[in-house]
Amino acid sequence: MASLICAAVCTIALAGIVQGDDTPTILETQQNRPAYFNGRVIEMKYSPGIHDFKIGPWRIFAHLLHEKPRDPHPNLYIVAPGMQYKSDTAGQFDHNEVISVLPLKSEPVEWDVYYAVVLDPTLHEDFRSERQLILATQNEFVPTDDMKFDELPGAAFLRRYLRVDSIEGLEPYRRADGKLPRLIIVPAKLSVKAAAIDSSAEADAASKSAPAASDVLTK
Secondary structure, three states: OOOHHHOOOOOOOOOOOOOOOOOOOOOEEEEEEEEEEEOOOEEEEEEOOOEEEEEOOOOEEEEEEOOOOOOOOOEEEEOOOOOEEOOOOHHOOOOEEEEOOOOOOOOEEEEEEEEEEEEEOOOOOOOOHHHHHHHHOEEEOOOOOOOOHHHHHHHHHHHHOOOOOOOOHHHHOOOOOOOOEEEEEEEEEEEEEEEOOOHHHHHHHHHOOOOOOOHHHHO
């Protein structure tokens, strides 16, 4: 899947691993947390790791730290901003979590983590699928001459996790014509291990296997 991202993004700059967080409240590490797959909510069950992966006040178990994503692995996108994970004390880190595939088996697999950060102030889409993200990287916008860095929707993520704190710092992502992608996707240099559980599919299977009420009443 990493090759798909590299094809969609003009330039990918590798990001450093997540550092400490100075938000007012840090939540306990969450082993179970939802993510989106093609608009559906999927339960992610994380396996314990040796590192804590921090996203604002949220913590996730990190499995491995590495320099480059690996093609066989599915992807987990941390999308900023988003409406899925919201904080009353650190709203600048509100985000969605999106997975690229739904594995056939509900067993833990390794996921490469990416930051998907919105740059265009006019882009207000609530991203819930990989396809939406890829399309947004292919669209462009022209920053105004007087645009301030904090006007970028993903400014907090850019500053903390990608070490970008100015409009000039976005130069590596500019197209040849000077335009910027509306959204950038950048490797987070880590992977997580988790099982993706489709509760809706399990519920459908259970309902199909259960006897109909009419059949029970006639026995």
